[in-house]
Amino acid sequence: MNLGKPPIVQAWIEFRFEHSAERSEWEASANKFFDMFQDAYQEREVLAQHQMQIEKVEKNQRPRVVDERVQLVGIRSFTPSKSRCLQLLRDTLTCNFTRSESTNYEGFDALKAEAMAKFRAYVEFFRPTRLLQAAIHYVDLVRIPFDKGNVELGDYFTFTQDLPQATFGTTMGFNVQYTARPPQSKDLLEVRLYNEQADPEGPTAQFRMDWRFIAYEGLSFADSEVGGRLSMGHDTLLSCFRNSFTEKGWALFEERS
Amino acid sequence: MINHHLPTELVRPADPLLAGSLNAAACAGGRAGLLDVLRREIRELRFGHSAYRLRMPLVLHFYPRIDGPNGKLMTSPALHSLVGHGATFDAAWQDWLEQFHVRIQSLMAMRPWEMQSPDLESWEKIEQMIDVAAYRRETPRRVRQIGVISQARRSATRGHSPQFGPFRRTCALPNQVEWESGRTEEIDLSSAVPDFAALRVGQRFEAVVMRDPTTDRLLGIVDVITLPALPDAASAKTLLESVPTSKALEPINWERYD
Numbered sequence: 001m002n003l004g005k006p007p008i009v010q011a012w013i014e015f016r017f018e019h020s021a022e023r024s025e026w027e028a029s030a031n032k033f034f035d036m037f038q039d040a041y042q043e044r045e046v047l048a049q050h051q052m053q054i055e056k057v058e059k060n061q062r063p064r065v066v067d068e069r070v071q072l073v074g075i076r077s078f079t080p081s082k083s084r085c086l087q088l089l090r091d092t093l094t095c096n097f098t099r100s101e102s103t104n105y106e107g108f109d110a111l112k113a114e115a116m117a118k119f120r121a122y123v124e125f126f127r128p129t130r131l132l133q134a135a136i137h138y139v140d141l142v143r144i145p146f147d148k149g150n151v152e153l154g155d156y157f158t159f160t161q162d163l164p165q166a167t168f169g170t171t172m173g174f175n176v177q178y179t180a181r182p183p184q185s186k187d188l189l190e191v192r193l194y195n196e197q198a199d200p201e202g203p204t205a206q207f208r209m210d211w212r213f214i215a216y217e218g219l220s221f222a223d224s225e226v227g228g229r230l231s232m233g234h235d236t237l238l239s240c241f242r243n244s245f246t247e248k249g250w251a252l253f254e255e256r257s
Numbered sequence: 258m259i260n261h262h263l264p265t266e267l268v269r270p271a272d273p274l275l276a277g278s279l280n281a282a283a284c285a286g287g288r289a290g291l292l293d294v295l296r297r298e299i300r301e302l303r304f305g306h307s308a309y310r311l312r313m314p315l316v317l318h319f320y321p322r323i324d325g326p327n328g329k330l331m332t333s334p335a336l337h338s339l340v341g342h343g344a345t346f347d348a349a350w351q352d353w354l355e356q357f358h359v360r361i362q363s364l365m366a367m368r369p370w371e372m373q374s375p376d377l378e379s380w381e382k383i384e385q386m387i388d389v390a391a392y393r394r395e396t397p398r399r400v401r402q403i404g405v406i407s408q409a410r411r412s413a414t415r416g417h418s419p420q421f422g423p424f425r426r427t428c429a430l431p432n433q434v435e436w437e438s439g440r441t442e443e444i445d446l447s448s449a450v451p452d453f454a455a456l457r458v459g460q461r462f463e464a465v466v467m468r469d470p471t472t473d474r475l476l477g478i479v480d481v482i483t484l485p486a487l488p489d490a491a492s493a494k495t496l497l498e499s500v501p502t503s504k505a506l507e508p509i510n511w512e513r514y515d
Binding site for chain 2: 009010012014047073074076078082085087089092094096098099100101102104137139141143196197198199200201206208
């Protein structure tokens with residue numbers, strides 16, 4: 001699929017693992033894991049979450065925060081151009097590819113190769129007991145110039161329709177989401193479509209699509225098994241993506257032969 | 258077509274392991290939201306000295322390379338026509354913040370009857386997003402005031418010199434100001450600029466002071482410039498008398514001009 005104006009903004013491949021041991025020293029070992037890729041992934045960030053404990057109060061008393069802790073949720077590291085990111089949560093490894101100032105999205109083959117290399121490194125380093133889940137996530141931004149202040153959804157998308165205006169009035173926003181099981185598959189496919197803030201330049205309506213393929217049954221650590229499932233997921237997502245647009249919608253992306 | 262034989266699978270994944278699904282991401286802070294490197298959730302807007310308290314978290318989405326190398330930053334909830342521009346997430350967020358700061362400060366400087374229709378619409382949206390009353394309540398007022406050091410607390414240090422014997426060194430600490438309005442205030446030296454500490458009793462000065470907008474309490478002195486003392490009563494009288502008046506002029510014969 002060769003598109004002149006591809007809508008893809010970001011894609012990531014995500015692996016979720018099960019570990020047998022208690023991982024109290026997880027932060028320190030996570031840092032060592034990132035040290036192995038320091039040459040390519042240089043800009044490290046931590047993802048923290050505030051946890052608050054609030055004490056019960058009697059009537060007429062003000063609620064009181066008795067304990068507040070900052071918990072490290074994950075670590076992530078970017079390449080200098082910010083087009084690639086490696087993320088590590090307590091049980092999850094993620095490889096993100098995004099468009100950046102200097103590059104377009106690098107494509108599924110590059111993403112899969114990078115994700116599988118980091119997957120192998122993770123298994124070697126952390127010794128998980130099981131692969132619980134492998135997922136592919138795509139984020140697309142579809143930009144449609146307004147026609148007399150409106151965009152008819154049915155003109156562009158096949159799986160959503162406008163509400164009857166006579167009854168509902170003007171549609172100001174929408175958010176549709178489906179979970180499906182692809183034919184002859186045990187995996188799941190999810191798609192979510194909603195309107196993002198309109199761009200005043202144009203002016204242009206903007207629609208965000210989140211596509212997610214999740215494989216979670218019969219997974220092993222074998223490269224051929226995981227890689228094969230990811231490739232199958234990618235093909236399924238591509239086919240569904242193409243079929244979610246009308247011809248007028250598809251023309252927005254200027255397909256090249 | 259909805260398959261009514263498998264209702265649970267259509268609504269949400271049946272497997273609890275699928276916590277990373279879009280269903281979880283549909284709520285702010287979901288797992289898929291956490292893994293999205295082009296998304297951030299903001300709980301307070303801070304720009305320079307201004308802190309705008311948000312009524313609900315602001316979710317930022319950055320979309321790179323939309324306009325050549327530049328990307329655009331959208332927010333949810335969105336402010337009409339406010340989009341951040343920049344090559345990176347941080348640059349676009351800085352641009353959005355600057356635009357937002359200018360817009361809110363321009364609107365705050367207006368009286369309601371000065372606002373045109375787009376201004377009113379914009380202001381209404383800002384009030385939905387920001388606790389404006391809290392901003393006004395919590396942001397110190399900066400005012401220029403003229404005053405005189407009216408009292409200096411004396412602090413004495415005792416010591417012993419081998420040559421002159423015991424000594425007592427005193428130091429005057431400026432700790433009270435009488436403003437032009439006649440109001441007298443105690444000054445905490447630690448909340449004033451260093452220059453203030455060098456002022457002596459009777460020194461007249463002009464200061465930029467920060468005051469609590471609700472109680473008018475003095476929060477700090479951020480700038481101070483010394484002023485010459487006002488002339489005393491006798492000098493003022495002499496000055497007044499030195500000003501030429503019409504009495505000094507020769508009488509005019511108006512009939513000459515008839």
